[in-house]
Amino acid sequence: MTQTQKLAPLPEDWQRCLAVAAHPDDLEYGAASAIARWTAQGKEVVYLLITSGEAGISSMHPDQVGPLREGEEIRSAAAVGVDTVEFIHHKDGVIEYGPVLRRDIARAIRKHRPEVILAPNYHLTWGGSSFNFADHRAAGLATLDASQDAGNPWIFPELAEEGLDPWNGVKMVCICGSPQPTHAVDVTDSFDKGVASLEEHRVYLQNLPFEVNPDAMLRSHAESVGKQFGAPLAVSFQVFTL
Numbered sequence: 334m335t336q337t338q339k340l341a342p343l344p345e346d347w348q349r350c351l352a353v354a355a356h357p358d359d360l361e362y363g364a365a366s367a368i369a370r371w372t373a374q375g376k377e378v379v380y381l382l383i384t385s386g387e388a389g390i391s392s393m394h395p396d397q398v399g400p401l402r403e404g405e406e407i408r409s410a411a412a413v414g415v416d417t418v419e420f421i422h423h424k425d426g427v428i429e430y431g432p433v434l435r436r437d438i439a440r441a442i443r444k445h446r447p448e449v450i451l452a453p454n455y456h457l458t459w460g461g462s463s464f465n466f467a468d469h470r471a472a473g474l475a476t477l478d479a480s481q482d483a484g485n486p487w488i489f490p491e492l493a494e495e496g497l498d499p500w501n502g503v504k505m506v507c508i509c510g511s512p513q514p515t516h517a518v519d520v521t522d523s524f525d526k527g528v529a530s531l532e533e534h535r536v537y538l539q540n541l542p543f544e545v546n547p548d549a550m551l552r553s554h555a556e557s558v559g560k561q562f563g564a565p566l567a568v569s570f571q572v573f574t575l
């Protein structure tokens with residue numbers, strides 16, 4: 334998409350969403366404001382965290398950081414109206430794209446039967462020269478593929494043995510933070526909840542090597558997306574329709 338093309342409104346004629354993230358805090362850099370809007374509309378959103386972000390604080394041991402960041406993510410989800418947060422404990426920093434990860438995500442898709450999936454950014458960058466970490470790339474690609482796998486009875490038949498029937502109801506996979514956005518959501522009224530959700534990552538943010546002002550950081554990005562969308566504040570997604 335070029336700068337001159339306008340972002341389309343993301344369709345909202347659905348009820349259930351599964352938001353997949355590689356780490357606690359990933360959804361809180363924008364997507365959470367859209368999630369707050371959707372839960373206020375009465376939609377159901379479930380979070381699936383592939384890792385607990387246990388390698389995310391260099392001065393603290395992963396055994397201590399994992400539970401701490403799970404707690405931060407659960408409070409962060411609650412701030413935007415999400416009360417189901419599942420952790421599947423792949424290893425932080427070395428998420429491997431492959432059938433094990435695809436199966437674990439497909440299991441959650443079959444269990445929660447979402448019409449919409451939010452997925453991590455699978456691209457090499459966030460735009461320009463800002464490199465995107467391996468975990469996000471692997472998790473994003475696996476989420477896209479799992480959205481298909483979940484509907485096929487012959488891929489991961491062990492899931493049926495767990496009592497989880499195939500689910501073919503996914504209509505859209507929306508990539509968060511994509512450098513190639515196609516759609517956007519007006520978050521003017523839900524933005525403050527999105528900020529509150531990022532603020533819940535207190536210990537993590539305090540231990541970053543740079544200062545983060547959640548309101549200022551999220552606002553400047555939401556204003557810039559808003560200009561391309563025609564709203565004061567907006568969040569963009571790259572949408573794949575199935």
Ligand SMILES: [Zn+2]
Binds near residue numbers: 355358359469
């Ligand atoms: Zn991350």
